[in-house]
Amino acid sequence: MEFTIQRDQFTHAINTVSKAVSSRTTIPILTGIKIVAHEDGIILTASDSDISIEQYIPAESGEHQWIENITPGSIVLPSRFLGEIVRKLPGEQVTISVHDRFVTTISSGRSQFNLNGMNAEDYPRLPQIEENQVLSMPADLLKTMIRQTVFAVATTETRPILTGVMWSLENGELTFVATDSHRLTTRKATVESAAGLSFHNVVIPGKSLLELSKILSDDDKLVDIVITDNQILAKVNQILFYSRILDGTYPDTSRIIPQNMKTEMILSTKEFLGAIERASLLARDGKNNVVRLFTRPDGVIEISSNIPEVGTVTEEIVPSSTEGEDVKISFNAKYMIDSLRVVDSTEIRIGFTGAMSPFIIRPTDHDWILHLILPVRTNQ
Known part of the structure; x- marks a missing residue:
């Protein structure tokens, strides 16, 4: 040669x-x-x-x-x-x-x-994949969907299925779901697909998706995706990217998403993110990186963290609007920061259902993305 x-x-x-x-x-x-x-x-x-x-x-x-x-x-x-x-x-x-x-x-x-x-x-031969069931989507959209979900996969192998992002396709709508059992994120998008093509419980390792993201361009050039029983193939430019699909059944996460909110508030994403990041400067030295949020009678939201051996921090935010009951809740600051950084919208809507119940974060300008975070029980 x-x-x-x-x-x-x-x-x-x-x-x-x-x-x-x-x-x-x-x-x-x-x-x-x-x-x-x-x-x-x-x-x-x-x-x-x-x-x-x-x-x-x-x-x-x-x-x-x-x-x-x-x-x-x-x-x-x-x-x-x-x-x-x-x-x-x-x-x-x-x-x-x-x-x-x-x-x-x-x-x-x-x-x-x-x-x-x-x-x-x-050298091992690559799998031969039948390409009659293809879905296509712009490279930048796929890259965005990976970025907005892959951070929430589990990083330990305790439950291997949770180390991947679950894909499903129904009526031309592609959905990504990721959870590590403490938080959940979903992202939806309309894609081009072969007539009648649908699938569920296709779980692709988070590590594979991160590598795929690195070779995707930032433009709207179409990526063709083929899924089989145990492999996924993505074709982009002159590149073929294969990944195995994880064995097992992904949990039904739809059951844990609350439908009726006791409290809803609209906040500036940038302002809220900044406040949580500052509060977490002390909280990250604590056991669970815990930050507390509660609503005051004057409508102001107070965000605080108290680590006895380090110190305290308090932030105040005035929401665009608040409806419903008063809120007093604690959560892992890292989970909130991870979610807010990928929202890509100027304002978010947060819905609460109780001090020990999951709460939901959504952008105000579309319904493609949803984040759910479980609160943390504290003694304070």
């Missing part, structure tokens, strides 16, 4: 697929990047068993000639060295040549490296 490629293109592709390389794998070949050269371009593949990323670089695209002098073949090269070498080579072009016993020469300008490669035939 041999080819000469534009260094910047090669570097970008290596960086993209490297996101799927695990440094902790017990399978030596998975520490490498598989490179396959065809007459019309090259394909780079990396995998850690949970996710796999494949990127195709065409020999030419429009007026650009990215790859020249292609002799078809394949090789697996160690990811850790390949990326560093190519990134620091002096010339604008890189030549890759594979010799006997998989020894591979990487040269550019006056620099030349010889790397010991591995047999590409030993």
